[in-house]
Amino acid sequence: MTSDTAASDAIELHDENVATELSAIVEQLLAEAKKQGAHESSATVSDSISVEVSARERDIENIAYEQGRAFRVTVYVDQREGTAVTSDVTDAAIRNTVEQAMSIARYTEADPCNGLPDPDRLATEFQNLEQSFPQPVDIEQLKLDALLADTTTLDYDPRIMPAHGASASQTETCAVRGNSLGFLNANRYTVYGRSATALARSDSGMQTDYWYDQNCQSECVESADFIGRKAAERAIRRLDPKPIETGTYPVMYDRWTAPSLLSPLLDAISGGTLYRQESYLQDSLNTQVATKSMSLREYPHIHKRIQSRNCDADGVSTTEHTIIEGGVVNTYLLGTYSARRLELTSTGHAGGVTNVHVETEFTPIDELLKEMKRGLLVTSLIGSGTNLVTGDYSCGAAGFWIEDGEIAYPVDNVTIASNLDLMYRGIVGFGDDTQNRGTFKTGSILVDSMTVASN
Amino acid sequence: MSDSTAQSRQALLEQAELTDQDLALNVSDMMNRQIDDAELFIQHNRSEAWALEDGKVKDGSFSVSQGVGVRAITGEKTGFAHTNELNERALRKACTMSASIADRGGNRRAETPEAVPFRRLYAGGDPTAGVTNDDKVRFLSELDHFTRSLDPRIVEVSISIRGSTDRVLVYGSDGTNQFDDRPLVNCRIHVIAKDGDRTESGTEGSGGRYPLDTFFVDDFATTKDMAREAVRMAVTKLDSVPAPAGEMPVVLGPGWAGVLLHEAVGHGLEGDCERKHTSCFAGKIGEKVASELCTVVDDATLEHRRGSLSIDDEGTPGQRTVLIEDGILRGFMWDKHNAILTGNQSTGNGRRESFASLTIPRMTNTFMLAGESDPEDIVRSVTKGVYCSAFSGGQVDPSSGRFVFATTEAYLIEDGKLTSPIHGCMLTGYPWDVMNSITMVGSDFALDPGVGTCGKQGQGVPVGVGQPTIKVEQITVGGTSA
Incomplete structure (x- = not known):
């Protein structure tokens, strides 16, 4: 020693x-x-x-x-x-x-x-x-x-x-x-x-x-x-899953998986995706791309949050933005280079977004489940099957089957599929069970209809 | 060790401001703290990348990553410290930190591995050395023009080339003292095709442990083929229809579709899952886990392949390990630590993303051997199903075994014939169900073109996959057309 x-x-x-x-x-x-x-x-x-x-x-x-x-x-x-x-x-x-x-x-x-x-x-x-x-x-x-x-x-x-x-x-x-x-x-x-x-x-x-x-x-x-x-x-709670029948059902993303439902929307209106013509939302500024009831507002300067920052990766100052207002694209997310490519000005988004809050009328989560009646509650996602170019969406999922607005049994090994455009327009409710662990502050989100494939 | 390898090793030590005596002394000081095993991993990685976008070679980057990772093992406990400061003082500090795990003293010294002769599977040195920067820029521009000329519907082309050289020195208390100099190159072509209101993308890439100029020879012959393939894929998909949903027969094309095996069985056969009983394959050696048509191996010893390793990151020579033979589970993939704790031998599968990560058991090149069926007969045997030829990747939960993988090019099979191309979709299943429902294995074995990176516990490492055309009788297809 x-x-x-x-x-x-x-x-x-x-x-x-x-x-x-x-x-x-x-x-x-x-x-x-x-x-x-x-x-x-x-x-x-x-x-x-x-x-x-x-x-x-x-x-x-x-x-x-x-x-x-x-x-x-x-x-x-x-x-x-x-x-x-x-x-x-x-x-x-x-x-x-x-x-x-x-x-x-x-x-x-x-x-x-x-x-x-x-x-x-x-x-x-x-x-x-x-x-x-x-x-x-x-x-x-x-x-x-x-x-x-x-x-x-x-x-x-x-x-x-x-x-x-x-x-x-x-x-x-x-x-x-x-x-x-x-x-x-x-x-x-x-x-x-x-x-x-x-x-x-x-x-x-x-x-x-x-x-x-x-x-x-x-x-x-x-x-x-x-x-x-x-x-x-x-x-x-995931033990002993049961198969379900392949079909088209309402799908609820729980509050922890809801961010992965929302993040492709932000990717699709980001400068890099747009100037490469890789977005299903090309030329979408000021157009309706999601349900009227949803707004996404960004707060870059919240204290004591890991995601907060004064400036973006280029040094451009960050400001509060309403990114999506009533389902309409209010701003693209641009860094210095992508803004110049699109002949716009930087929005301070080199390196991505900071704190994004879903702003809407929230429904008590029990009521939202009742409203859903019968369908799939997703609590875990696996694999990345999002194609931003076309909006095609297909993802491995696990969660719970909902019957009469209540959890009936766990479900595993299914896929949920649709198109992002249909999904964002088809959001019919937001739960009041909000969480704020990462970039997004959101509750559970109910999508009216997706194809669920099972064995 | 050849002269050039010895020189390269010496250069690495000099860059690190370390001597062989420093390594020996620090390892012996660590062992004096009553640990079972001490290991130093010194690394210097140099890489450069060039990218073309919008007709311009606008991006270039150069990066150096270097450092030392020190591991101390006592029983099942591991102490690990790493630093990118390279000198004796920093090494000593990392060794002390790492050895502080030895709070209860150990006595199970790792045995000295037998000195196995091994082959160098790739030439060391900088793989980009034979190509000037002018050549790289000209290559990207010409390939861009060529790609755009293939079809008027191509509206965007992006092309990148990358080359790296990774020199690693592994020095352990068990007598290990190995050096490897690993080149790695790749080229990727991505296109966007537009027709009316339809937009689709196509991607093709290739790579391996060979000189970058491989992409440049014969007037860029191989890369032009890649461009044709990317364009064909994008243009074909312009006519795609929604994918079906539900359980149905699926035919997987040769090569890259081996990502299925990687996810469905590969991860579950990594030794840490066996030791921790977290795999659905744990304890099933000798049992039937797949259709008798399936023989699956992990082979690090293929020359110039992306997943190949002359030695792994613990200094164990790369090997060929039979995982499944005629449907029977034969073996797991081991690193030293998990092997010692379970009474096994390392199979040369100890890998780490860099000096800054802990070694864990990982795949190298994992593939299914050829069978006897004619690939055309396989498609002909399906009345209604899906044929998948290209994938963007997959993921697995090794405990339940549930895996997914995403197709990027697929077709409907109707009455034994490929008909409409379909939108990308996810396939999902359990290894038991899927591996046991492989009813036909083709004679057309192929390895992937060298584009795979596997992620596990946040660490990415280059891997290879491969397989012949296979037919899976039942798997869940995650389309929208229910």
Whole structure:
């Protein structure tokens, strides 16, 4: 054993100066780009540290410590673009990385849409979005959390078998973005997470499910025993599925699967999809594409949310948008490049959306089920069968058969299929059971009719 | 080790500012903390990509990813630390972190693996070296013109080429000291066809562990074939009709359709599922799990293939493993850790996305061997069903075994003949039902063109699949036409 062991067992998290340190590297990259002849450039440097502990069969299984830093530099020479990325963090790497980006820019073709955002679009005001709540790593506490989540899962029901276990993790990231127009923004955020998987077994076979939660504040993450119980409960309720008859039925996406129903709509009105002519919603601005009762509004600056941000990946300021208003496309989602391609202006969506809320008249979930009467409640989706070009939609699904507005039995191994256009227009209700774990804030969503295929 | 391989290994160490003594000393210090097994994985990956879109070679990127991953194992426990800082101090810190898992002391030392001679299945070095940047740009532009000239209905073309070289050094307390230099290239052509109010897309790609100039030879002969294929697919689909829904006979074409096997049986036969009893195949060695027409193997030893590995990421030579033989389950795919815990031997399937990920058992090239049926007879035998020739991918829940895979090109079969092309749709089933209802296996075995990436626990690794034409008597087709 070496003498320094005890001391270096402690995990070093970012110190106060990390943003200053990374900002200096960004400025070095930009200066080097200028020196090598770039007319414009942008650079990003990120550094993250994370610890994840997993437990399985009531014992600790893995402890993983991760530390990673990466640079990315994009240079523009006469509207020709080159990008280089490296995880080599030595001083020589700065020069080499810029050289590589420059060598690529020498060979790519000029594109008048290339280049940094117009200076007046760059974010100048930076609210403290309160996304960073660092705390020292308490490895013993992470172990206890992972063990508790695993144990709670296993103790929930005799039909629960040891499977993939549970985990607890903590991550700290600092990312600094800058460009040659003088834009410089440092962002720090923390992510605390807990998860559990459960395997349930009965005579008819095995079913797995999982549960997780994450938050930038440690104390806001759902407790380890709650996570463990929830995973077990979800696996148990899927046991002993029954086949159903292939046919056309109402389909309700529960509140956890509802985001995957909505996200293709946003993909279809995103700049990249549109300028490549890969969207079934080409030329859809100001046209009706979904039910009149649905609006989608984006709130980029909600405090203490991992998804929030002051500016997009180009440095363009983010603002509140009503993306879909009463089923009508109110704005496309554009970054700097895609906006120029479409002869529009950036909406601050390089890198995607932030917090998107469904705004509608919500129906109490029990009433919505009653309204549905008979059909499929989807609680889990598998496979990606969405074709944005045509709108064709076909996805593997599992959930519950609804009879007289109540859960009758679990259903597994079915596909649900339709066309996105019909589906969004065919939404007939939104449950009041809203959740807000990821990008979307939404309740369950009822679609009037889809083809359900079963064996 | 050949001279060039030895030089390449030495260059990697120098880049990492490490010496062989540093590796030995750090591993022995870790072992002094009473763990069973210690392993260092040093990696340097360099890749470049060029993309054409809207008639312009507008995107180019170059990336370097390097670092060291340190693993310490005590019984079923694993300590893992990684860093992209490469020097002795950073290595020592990662080793200390990783070995802190040894909280209760271990005593089951991993046995030294037998030194098995192995073949290098691909040449090391930079696969893009033989091609100048001018050549790459000219290639993309000419191919763009060629693709657009094939059909007036083509409105968008995007083409990308990528080449990478991945050098890895595995150094373990069990005596492992292996080096591999893995090239990987690919080319992808994506087109959009428009006719009236119909729009459809077509994609074709190919790749493997060979020099990038393979795509350039004979006046781009192979890539022009790819372009023809992408255009044919998009244009054909302009006339597609809604896919049927429900259970019916399905004929899967040769090659890439092997993604069915990858999802239906492959993942369930990875050793971690067997050890943790989370697979529907766990404990079923020697039992009949598929129709007797089915023999499925995982083979890392095919030269130049995308999924091939001279050595895996634990330094074990790549192997050919029979998984299912004439319908009987014969074996699982193992990495060292899961193999040791279950009294098995590694089959060379220990893989990781990079130094920053933990090694887990993964597939390499997984395929079904040829049968005896004439592929045309197979289609002729179906009165009403679906023929699928292209797929975008699939997914599986290994415990229930339920899998899905999405078709991108498919046709109705009516009275033994292919008729209308149909919209893309999902197929879904359980391995038991599907593998046992394979009633015809064609003689036209083919591997996929080298485009597959498999994702598991968030880690993507390049893989291959393959199969002859097969007939599945009953599988659920997820169309809209009920």
